[in-house]
Amino acid sequence: MTPASRPFTTRPELVGTTGMVASTHWLASQSGMAVLEAGGNAFDAAVAAGLVLHVVEPHLNGLGGDLPLVACTAGGDPFVLCGQGTAPAAATPEAFAALGLDHVPGTGLLAAVVPGAFGTWLDLLARYGTWHVADVLRYAIGYARDGFPLIPQAATTIGAVAHHFRSHWPTSAETYLPDGAVPEPMSRFRLPVLAATLERIADESRAAGPSREAGIEAARRAFYEGFVAEEIGRFCATQSLVDSTGHAHGGLLTADDLTAWRVREEAPATLEVAGRTVAKTGPWGQGPVLLQHLALLTGMDLADTRPGTAELVHAVVETAKLAYADRDHWYGDPDRTDVPLEALLSSAYADERRRLVSPDAADDVAPGSPDGRPAPPLPPAVAERVAAAVAARRAGRSVSPATRAAGVGEPTIARDGSTRGDTCHLDVVDRWGNVVSATPSGAWLQSSPVIPTLGFQLPTRAQMFWVEDGFPGSVAPRKRPRTTLSPTLVLRDGRPEIACGTPGGDQQDQWQVPFLLNHLVFGMGLQEAIDAPTFHTTHLVSSFDPRDLDPAGVHVEERFGPEVVGELRRRGHEVTVTAPWSLGRLSAAAIGHDGMLHAAANPRGMQGYAVGR
Template identity: 55%
Template sequence: MTFTTRPTLRGTFGMASSTHWLASQSAMGVLERGGNAFDAAVAAGFVLHVVEPHLNGPAGEVPAILATATDPTPRVLCGQGPAPAAATVAHFRSLGLDLVPGAGPLAAVVPGAVDAWLLLLRDHGTRTLAEVLEPAIGYAAAGHPLVGAAGQTVARVRSLFTDHWPTSARIWLRHGRPPAPGEMVTNPAYADTLRRLVDAGRAAGTDRVAQIEAARRAWREGFVAEAIDAFSRLPFRDSSGCAHAGLVTGDDLAGFSATWEAPVTLDWHGHTVAKTGFWGQGPVLLQTLAVLEALDDPAVYDPSGLDGIHAQAEALKLAFADREAWYGDTDVPGSALLSADYARSRAALVGDRASAELRPGSPAGEPPRLPSHLRADAGGRAVPQDPSTGEPTVRADGVTRGDTCHVDVVDRWGNIISATPSGGWLQSSPAIPELGFPLGSRLQMCWLEEGLASTLRPGRRPRTTLSPTLVLRDGEPVMACGTPGGDQQDQWQLLFLLRHLAGGQELQEAIDAPTWHTTSFPASFYPREVEPGVLVLEDRVDGDVLSGLRARGHTVRLSDPWSLGRMCAVARDPRTGVLSAAANPRGAQGYATGR
């Protein structure tokens, strides 16, 4: 019997899996009170704002992908806010900047998460706004034991808070020090913000939809928008080393609404894998699966074997090179990127030796365009030209400097959702005192260089790493999954999907298995590091496999045995109605629950 850290949960009533046990249990509580998977996901999302403030926040973003019990067609919920109207390349150049700062108000996009969660509740939920916000209000007002990583994040930015961001210091350094692990912390200002949204809804009458719409107006056009508009005009020090005011205005908030979109999909080995569009990195997973299929060798599907790891790493490098050249909130040759012919042409580049080159393709016959911050060294490898400071990354040893959250929920009726909230981290920007949270810094993922797929444009969404996944079989949704991890999100999901869908492993077994990823492409976050040929692996990987990877030219870097991956997953068997769930044991924070 294969060892697992926990059982794969099974039941028929409902399942929730998230990156924090309080969010998972809050979701389950909503299910127990008669809510559906979407009510539960909204409750978990707002709880995550409170209990994982170093990983996401109300002014961040959330992409999600779902299917309902009455319509199995997957739909994408886009809660990714765009660049403000005043966010032009010319403005940043006028400030003497060549890069968007990695932190501070100047790096903020229009907040997207709250409007997206409320749109989900309006269109697919059944509970009232007060019911789904009750857990988050309770934890923000009465307190919760703060996870140690959040206090460690505060400790790392303590001098920034005390010297330059006093509004953040008042929230996170109340006793003159960062919160200790397990210390009870409160956020009364955010509790009041949520209460005011509930009050705005109640003032609109008893109709559930009218209440939600009133709360959305209070956020986008009322007291929240007014506070953001006023605070954004104040200059604060950012990662450029200078003080700059932000660009988000009340008009920007009023003009934004979360949207419903069609997913990008790939049929693969009897399953359909659904992802967000090319404004996110999700299609990287689909491109990688297509290349592996084009290799036409069963050995390439084993994420633990030498041939499998080598082929998967090389396919990932090719997909991420295409991400750098082609992905963005613009016209993307998506059909060509996911075509079988293109996959075969890319598969032909997978050789017996590890590549250290950045090799984007020409899917529609046009030459790829890479940012000028990349140049080729004598070996043809891409290296960063102008590094700067940044936000969430996953170090080679698995330690994160901030990151992301995830939540999956499935209910007894067959509703299912995967959501990846992020942005608006406590370390991203000064806290707005009357609201209890900061703006985000997602604009750092845009470039101040013309002609790129991710060039900064007002109203354009920054290319994001957030990447929820929904899997269907015979047209029926069977699994929702995802993970935090920035550039590692689709890499870790690839290994999980290969182990579960192709290898037949149970959810928890596939999550617990040794994990790895490559850093042989430009990172999304500053300092935009490139480590040509590097493979980062948990040191539980078989020693002979490690030796074989080195012999094939990979630069092997070992991480702690339980350090890589933050996977969550829920599943449903349409034939029997049996539900299942699993969560990542790494970090002792993610949990699944259900019955």
């Protein structure tokens, strides 16, 4: 390809030999690259970059959040680390019923689960890294102590919940409203209490002696058995604070819940597609839905379909509806519910489901029966909401989303649900062939009050449980909620090739599918595939309170053009045209067939960045 014939991209696709880091924030990317430059491997770099994300994107994740990652060592097998914290031992359907609740609140202390992110970073460092805890922590400590530029989206988020903080969450007001005012965008912002917490953990790690492994274990104990766990348990037991129900509740999470929790290393769920192996989390996350989606599309012979056409958007949207219907009904913690994953990912099942796709948009999609048994139903209240939405659509009435309280969602920050945030993502490859894809999230500043002695919030992932008993997603003691977090690893001939992912809640896998099609099927480079106009459907049960469904809904970026939008509407899709660069925040890092390292990051939001050499 000559220079003149190369496609225009918003940024160059980076190519080098030393290492690559791509993430949703430039400071995290550069911190990870600093580790690679200093001789650390991809696992060391991922830990340092992820800890920085906890500091510099507090509206999108936090030290008390959740973390799934999928990774591979050079010459090894891919693996998944499940950093999704479990529900408290006291979290039962009866406990919520006794409070008069028919759902888990989307914000506050009742939705808290065990913070899994920090333990997962430590586990990755212990098993596969080479650096000491204090060394990977110093970047995050420096930004928390000395300050970082508060991105406009974070300042906007703080402004949206400032009244709630002042009225109901005083510890959050003290942390995020310095001098009582909303901080200015890009002003220097400090988190001194969080810095002190991290410094104390680093000190306890050093005190364990020169052994790297002993230092990591000391840091783990400090968080999950020591002062951090004790402060979390005390705060949940002694505070009663207003949440998204409009009423004050305490928390169920205890220090014993943290002590009992351990990181899980698991084999990934995989699918062979386009000459590659795509690796995802198990069905405790939504990761397998991407595999189901790709399996449906693989049988549609899309190679001769032009990217950006209504035909392709329709095919991707209609198959997404089928895959997500299975997600909504079947997925859950496989330790506690029978998820027929092998059958869901089988080619025979994909062939059966694919026959349901028609030239027109479906407005009601049922889950399948992958092993011959009927799919579990949705809880009655949610099923009624879904049925009412479908009936309104068929009657030609508009479907209005339920009103959301401040801070609800992943995360929603406006009461009408109009302003959404995302989460975070990072990808790392190194010169030795190690690869990491990680999606830290949860513990958003707007979703849970700050623990004043620690300087961070708790994750509210329990909102993804049903409070009714007897369903795959029902709340239960020490059970994993089915999360939306969904990093991806692609292998070629058994060797890691691409790490990728995006923030976006229910849209994470939807935005990754067009990217993978663009790159693997249509031959686009990483940056070109990220830059391409994208889309998603809202025809699924939202994973977040209040569990809306928008029948036949499709969001497309304006760059698709009026002809594509018109054709989609002619086929019956309820199309919402969004701003030209508004959907998805993908990043990717890769190892080429010649051993060269590649990386690309999303220009949307003006903060994601790839760095490398």
